Amino acid sequence: MSFLSHLQCAFCGQEREADRLWNLCPTCDKPLLARYDLERARRVVRREAIARREATLWRYGELLPVRDPHHALCLGEGWTPLIHATRLGQAVGFANLFIKDEGLNPTGSFKARGLAVAISRARELRVEAVTIPSAGNAAGALSAYAALAGMRAYVFMPRDVPQTFLAECRALGAEVTLVDGLITDCGQAAAQDVRQFGRFDMSTLKEPYRLEGKKTMGYELAEQMGWTLPDVIIYPTGGGTGLIGMWKGFEEMEKLGWIGPQRPRMVTVQAEGCAPMVKAFHEGREFAEPWRDARTIADGLRVPAAVGDFLILRTLRESGGTAIAVSDEEIMEAAHLVSCTQGIFVCPEGAATLTAFQRLRNQGWICDDETVVLFNTGSGLNYAHLWA
Numbered sequence: 001m002s003f004l005s006h007l008q009c010a011f012c013g014q015e016r017e018a019d020r021l022w023n024l025c026p027t028c029d030k031p032l033l034a035r036y037d038l039e040r041a042r043r044v045v046r047r048e049a050i051a052r053r054e055a056t057l058w059r060y061g062e063l064l065p066v067r068d069p070h071h072a073l074c075l076g077e078g079w080t081p082l083i084h085a086t087r088l089g090q091a092v093g094f095a096n097l098f099i100k101d102e103g104l105n106p107t108g109s110f111k112a113r114g115l116a117v118a119i120s121r122a123r124e125l126r127v128e129a130v131t132i133p134s135a136g137n138a139a140g141a142l143s144a145y146a147a148l149a150g151m152r153a154y155v156f157m158p159r160d161v162p163q164t165f166l167a168e169c170r171a172l173g174a175e176v177t178l179v180d181g182l183i184t185d186c187g188q189a190a191a192q193d194v195r196q197f198g199r200f201d202m203s204t205l206k207e208p209y210r211l212e213g214k215k216t217m218g219y220e221l222a223e224q225m226g227w228t229l230p231d232v233i234i235y236p237t238g239g240g241t242g243l244i245g246m247w248k249g250f251e252e253m254e255k256l257g258w259i260g261p262q263r264p265r266m267v268t269v270q271a272e273g274c275a276p277m278v279k280a281f282h283e284g285r286e287f288a289e290p291w292r293d294a295r296t297i298a299d300g301l302r303v304p305a306a307v308g309d310f311l312i313l314r315t316l317r318e319s320g321g322t323a324i325a326v327s328d329e330e331i332m333e334a335a336h337l338v339s340c341t342q343g344i345f346v347c348p349e350g351a352a353t354l355t356a357f358q359r360l361r362n363q364g365w366i367c368d369d370e371t372v373v374l375f376n377t378g379s380g381l382n383y384a385h386l387w388a
Helices: 038-044 057-063 086-092 111-124 137-149 163-171 183-197 210-224 241-256 276-282 309-319 328-342 348-362 380-386
Strands: 004-009 032-036 082-084 097-101 129-133 152-158 175-179 232-236 265-271 322-326 372-376
Touching: 032 210, 038 057, 038 241, 057 111, 057 210, 082 210, 086 097, 086 328, 086 348, 097 210, 111 137, 111 210, 129 137, 129 183, 137 152, 137 163, 152 163, 152 183, 163 175, 163 380, 175 183, 210 241, 232 241, 232 348, 241 265, 241 309, 265 276, 265 309, 265 348, 276 309, 276 322, 322 348, 328 348, 328 380, 348 372, 348 380
Parallel strands: 097 372, 129 152, 152 175, 232 265, 232 372, 265 322
Antiparallel strands: 004 032, 082 097
């Protein structure tokens, strides 16, 4: 059973009933977060019992929002490998380097986690049609889980999206609209679709439950590391749900008694051609200004404005972390190094984390005896055009 108790606005703190459809907080237009009765869960759920469950993200079902397991849609998402990157570590002279490889999820990226949970919860709440703006990976994941749920899916993507994403969505039965511009322009088109046709908006952090799927990356990381956490997590950040979700998961696990108070320093990585969070972090701002003329080969990082900007920045500061911008040239060099040493065909977003690691280590921000986890958020197969 789920211990979901209510929703709470991440900004103004107002609480809302969980068992009805919500998008943003109706008071301040900020994201709503799922809250759980963790005191009750602590008495019932033991981390030792988790190890005997199925190797998917649904192993943490009590801390996910789907109340009736009948509605939990599963394509095998979650429980991705945490790889001790020994050959890559030898190449860069660092012993305790790990890669969490999200490219092995269904549909080839970490987006499968968020959409599996969000579509499952939407199905439970009797949603029949969903809409999403996406740079590619989220569109594919939404299309897959909507197909499994028997929902109609409407996808809005930039016209220059890699053709693999377009083919995937159409093959899975989604109706695709290509938009001139960036993901923010797609968001405007999707919002008009919602207003006109009443479909449910699945945009990043504009509904409460994609974040819940993403937080399971933090749960898995703790479990795979023996219920401890690394010193540093380096994460490629566009909309930021993975970073925010893991931080939320760490807080929940401490309240459950599964981990102690130690936390990783969280690092946001963005592309130099689109780095609103990096700029806002180093300027000490609470919110990020929209980035003008965003461009990068890493489509998942081409997000000029994020609904959860204040949550990303809050996470970095609470963790003692930082934010780094890297060039497209550095991204491609790092992708080649990871692939040639570890045999992982990383996406450009994942490759960006290695460049950030190298820079931070050269600066002395990362010490030689620390443990570092890089997140590869998707498969390089979706970006094969970069290698053609």
